[in-house]
Amino acid sequence: MRAFCRLGLGAVAVVAAALAAGCGGGDGQPKDVVLVTHDSFAVSKAVRQSFERETGFTLRILQGGDANETLNKALLTAGDPQGDVIFGIDDSILSRALDADLLDEYRSPELSTLQPDFSSPDAHVTPVDHGEVCLNVDRAWFASHRVQPPASLADLVLARYRDLLVVENPATSSPGLAFLLATIATFGDRWETYWRGLRANGVRVVDGWEEAYTQQFSGAAGSPGKRPIVVSYASSPAAEVIFSSKPVATAPTAAVENGCYRQVEYAGILRGAHNEKGARALVDFMLSQRFQADVPGSMFVYPVREGVPLPKPFVRYAVVPEDPLELPAGEVDANRDRWVARWTDIVVR
Amino acid sequence: MDGHRRPLSHARLGRLATAAVPVAFLGVFFVWPLAAILRRSLVVDGRLDVPWSVLTSDTTREVAWFTVWQATVSTALTLVAGLPLAWALSRFRFRGRSVVEAVVLIPFVLPTVVVATAFVALLPDGVERSVWAILLAHVFFNVAIVVRVVGAFWAGLDRRLWDVAATLGASPTQRGMRLTLPLLAPALASAASIAFLFCFTSFGVIVVLGGPRYATFESEIYNQAVRSFDLRTAAVLGLLQLAAVAAAVLVSGRLERRLGGGRRRGREAPRPVGRQRIVVAAIVVTSVALLSVPLAALVVRSVQVGSGYGLDHYAALARETPALLVAPWHAILNSLLFATAATAIALAVGIPAAVAVTGGRRALDVLLMLPLGASAAMLGFGFLLAFADPPLDLRSSPAIVPVAQALVALPFVVRALVPALRAVDVRLREAATVLGATSTQVRREIELPLLARPLAVAAGLAFAVALGEFGATVFVVRADWPTVPVAIFRFLGRPGEDNVGAAMALCVVLMGLVAAVALVSERILVRGAAR
Numbered sequence: 065m066r067a068f069c070r071l072g073l074g075a076v077a078v079v080a081a082a083l084a085a086g087c088g089g090g091d092g093q094p095k096d097v098v099l100v101t102h103d104s105f106a107v108s109k110a111v112r113q114s115f116e117r118e119t120g121f122t123l124r125i126l127q128g129g130d131a132n133e134t135l136n137k138a139l140l141t142a143g144d145p146q147g148d149v150i151f152g153i154d155d156s157i158l159s160r161a162l163d164a165d166l167l168d169e170y171r172s173p174e175l176s177t178l179q180p181d182f183s184s185p186d187a188h189v190t191p192v193d194h195g196e197v198c199l200n201v202d203r204a205w206f207a208s209h210r211v212q213p214p215a216s217l218a219d220l221v222l223a224r225y226r227d228l229l230v231v232e233n234p235a236t237s238s239p240g241l242a243f244l245l246a247t248i249a250t251f252g253d254r255w256e257t258y259w260r261g262l263r264a265n266g267v268r269v270v271d272g273w274e275e276a277y278t279q280q281f282s283g284a285a286g287s288p289g290k291r292p293i294v295v296s297y298a299s300s301p302a303a304e305v306i307f308s309s310k311p312v313a314t315a316p317t318a319a320v321e322n323g324c325y326r327q328v329e330y331a332g333i334l335r336g337a338h339n340e341k342g343a344r345a346l347v348d349f350m351l352s353q354r355f356q357a358d359v360p361g362s363m364f365v366y367p368v369r370e371g372v373p374l375p376k377p378f379v380r381y382a383v384v385p386e387d388p389l390e391l392p393a394g395e396v397d398a399n400r401d402r403w404v405a406r407w408t409d410i411v412v413r
Numbered sequence: 414m415d416g417h418r419r420p421l422s423h424a425r426l427g428r429l430a431t432a433a434v435p436v437a438f439l440g441v442f443f444v445w446p447l448a449a450i451l452r453r454s455l456v457v458d459g460r461l462d463v464p465w466s467v468l469t470s471d472t473t474r475e476v477a478w479f480t481v482w483q484a485t486v487s488t489a490l491t492l493v494a495g496l497p498l499a500w501a502l503s504r505f506r507f508r509g510r511s512v513v514e515a516v517v518l519i520p521f522v523l524p525t526v527v528v529a530t531a532f533v534a535l536l537p538d539g540v541e542r543s544v545w546a547i548l549l550a551h552v553f554f555n556v557a558i559v560v561r562v563v564g565a566f567w568a569g570l571d572r573r574l575w576d577v578a579a580t581l582g583a584s585p586t587q588r589g590m591r592l593t594l595p596l597l598a599p600a601l602a603s604a605a606s607i608a609f610l611f612c613f614t615s616f617g618v619i620v621v622l623g624g625p626r627y628a629t630f631e632s633e634i635y636n637q638a639v640r641s642f643d644l645r646t647a648a649v650l651g652l653l654q655l656a657a658v659a660a661a662v663l664v665s666g667r668l669e670r671r672l673g674g675g676r677r678r679g680r681e682a683p684r685p686v687g688r689q690r691i692v693v694a695a696i697v698v699t700s701v702a703l704l705s706v707p708l709a710a711l712v713v714r715s716v717q718v719g720s721g722y723g724l725d726h727y728a729a730l731a732r733e734t735p736a737l738l739v740a741p742w743h744a745i746l747n748s749l750l751f752a753t754a755a756t757a758i759a760l761a762v763g764i765p766a767a768v769a770v771t772g773g774r775r776a777l778d779v780l781l782m783l784p785l786g787a788s789a790a791m792l793g794f795g796f797l798l799a800f801a802d803p804p805l806d807l808r809s810s811p812a813i814v815p816v817a818q819a820l821v822a823l824p825f826v827v828r829a830l831v832p833a834l835r836a837v838d839v840r841l842r843e844a845a846t847v848l849g850a851t852s853t854q855v856r857r858e859i860e861l862p863l864l865a866r867p868l869a870v871a872a873g874l875a876f877a878v879a880l881g882e883f884g885a886t887v888f889v890v891r892a893d894w895p896t897v898p899v900a901i902f903r904f905l906g907r908p909g910e911d912n913v914g915a916a917m918a919l920c921v922v923l924m925g926l927v928a929a930v931a932l933v934s935e936r937i938l939v940r941g942a943a944r
Contacts, residue, residue: 103906106735125892136642233625271620274905285910300908307909310719362735412625
């Protein structure tokens with residue numbers, strides 16, 4: 065066994081080498097701008113390169129979980145952040161970032177180019193895009209079953225939609241929370257009664273959007289799902305067209321325009337950022353015409369800048385809800401935990 | 414006197430050194446980050462402030478009960494399901510045996526989210542979200558552990574013992590109960606403890622197949638830490654889980670030692686004859702068929718294009734996509750690179766660790782198993798806190814990925830080696846030395862051939878674990894260095910057929926990689942050493 069020991073001891077060098085390789089990476093020069101963001105973040109290569117060309121900074125991207133998880137990781141490392149800019153904080157969690165003193169103030173000169181709805185945010189954050197959480201329906205299913213698709217949230221408790229709906233758990237999913245907020249914005253104090261009705265009507269709750277949309281919803285291409293109504297985004301039907309393997313004339317799914325809830329996504333400069341100059345350049349860039357025009361095709365959300373043209377499939381297949389539901393951020397923040405706990409009691413327990 | 418003492422202290426020094434390597438590695442990459450996150454969670458204004466009430470809450474009780482019973486039942490079922498196949502594969506030689514061994518390993522490395530997804534697609538609506546689905550998925554995942562760990566040990570047991578017992582008139586049942594089981598006990602305890610740990614800390618399966626109704630410690634800690642950012646509750650639950658895992662490891666270690674090791678005098682297994690042929694064939698065919706169904710479902714979905722079939726999703730892996738910052742095929746290279754480095758680290762730390770554990774370092778044995786029992790979420794958070802500054806400014810470095818993977822692979826290396834090391838017959842070496850063999854000859858002619866198979870098993874398992882590792886990797890990986898499981902996860906997170914198709918294609922690639930690794934490690938190491 066001693067010979068065998070030596071074999072093992074000899075291999076220690078490998079660990080040492082691996083460690084040395086890991087330690088060698090630290091350099092003080094802020095050549096990199098590090099963006100901390102959620103899993104859904106995306107940017108076209110050409111757009112990313114144009115940022116690097118124009119500013120001379122290298123853009124590094126760290127992705128970690130959904131928006132909520134990304135924020136929590138940033139809160140964990142507040143003051144000694146992993147990156148320079150955080151992107152993807154939406155209204156429902158914004159106040160947590162502000163209360164924790166996570167961000168430095170920055171007012172981008174580009175703010176004046178934004179649509180009026182978005183042009184005066186809190187001084188610590190910059191709006192970058194907006195998306196609407198809407199019911200999506202499987203058009204083929206409703207056609208072949210000769211049933212009218214639901215036209216509003218209230219319809220979902222009707223007997224003809226029994227066992228057809230799948231939603232995300234608001235405790236664990238950002239669209240799930242948005243949908244809960246949509247029902248609260250719509251039904252006010254009677255939201256609990258509404259959810260009891262949904263439960264009695266066979267609503268299925270899953271953990272996250274992935275499972276709901278790609279596994280449970282019958283309308284997503286390649287999905288084994290059996291339920292024709294799902295909580296997703298206003299832009300999802302356009303995604304079905306863009307990512308279809310064969311060109312299609314009509315989208316296989318449709319968003320229900322009534323009862324959509326608006327989420328605005330913000331970027332902010334992390335307090336203690338190593339590269340503050342680069343961070344500002346990146347925030348400015350995210351509001352530029354070039355980045356804003358890339359936002360729909362890459363992330364399936366809508367630009368906040370005025371006069372940015374949408375890609376064709378978006379114009380044809382995605383709806384931009386006229387009058388989306390919204391709740392005041394302060395109200396959401398004061399009640400979120402209580403609402404989610406009540407919801408859990410009513411729907412899951 | 415003096416001449417007597419010197420070699421003794423030399424040997425002790427060697428033993429200390431073998432223990433120092435794993436202790437240093439775990440100290441830096443496991444204990445330190447864990448301490449950092451616990452300190453952040455539980456120390457308020459310089460004072461320890463533990464919310465003990467968490468321990469007695471109804472939720473904790475429910476979670477504890479469900480975690481323990483599902484892990485126990487899953488482990489028992491896994492043993493029952495895996496033993497026949499371990500027997501068939503380790504005691505007999507037949508055509509395609511190495512292929513079957515490779516197939517068994519595949520489920521083990523697939524990301525849990527992917528397999529759970531395959532189960533959702535296969536199971537009827539009523540079963541789909543139930544405890545049964547969870548148990549079934551756990552068996553599917555962990556059968557490889559039983560087949561590999563028990564099989565490697567079983568193959569080394571001297572067949573003549575059974576021949577002698579049969580000659581002496583022992584019935585098959587008697588041979589099984591009084592010979593096979595006692596001899597296999599250490600390997601069984603080894604396999605069971607790993608399977609138990611895996612089920613105990615199960616996350617992906619619980620979340621997808623159980624839905625919001627079921628929670629293990631692992632999933633509850635994740636919820637509290639990552640989703641609700643209630644670090645205090647998460648820390649208490651994390652400590653509870655660690656304590657439970659440590660207790661389980663201690664018990665299984667004690668069992669393993671009490672049961673002792675078997676004699677090893679490996680010989681090439683014979684071909685099955687007579688009725689054995691039917692039994693072996695039946696076991697192999699049934700097991701492979703059951704394991705293949707979910708795998709086949711993934712393959713089918715990867716070639717479904719619109720309403721027809723084709724390889725479009727595979728071709729798409731070469732193209733840029735908004736889902737990733739790099740073309741998907743980069744993920745395959747990254748995975749191979751990281752897994753190779755992780756295997757090297759796991760072996761470099763694991764071999765001395767196994768030697769030290771065999772030499773009686775029990776505390777080390779427990780310490781080595783703990784990374785399996787620590788919540789990946791807490792450890793990931795710990796990494797973010799501990800490795801923020803030079804000289805270990807690793808939290809944004811690609812080098813942290815193989816380290817995290819090696820942490821998870823390490824217990825497998827040690828578990829695969831320890832029973833074999835224990836069983837190396839001291840007298841064989843002594844006899845060889847007496848007959849004039851040099852230490853190099855002893856190593857080459859006796860130890861390496863005897864340990865080649867467990868080493869191959871260890872390296873293969875480490876590589877496979879590293880390839881499929883998701884929970885820790887996703888916490889530390891950089892977006893421009895995605896691994897295959899991370900890429901799969903990102904694709905599954907986007908709508909549209911192309912994204913789901915790419916995810917499925919990558920699943921199949923991962924399956925192929927694992928199978929190839931299993932086949933190659935078997936061929937090179939076993940055949941090479943036998944020569």
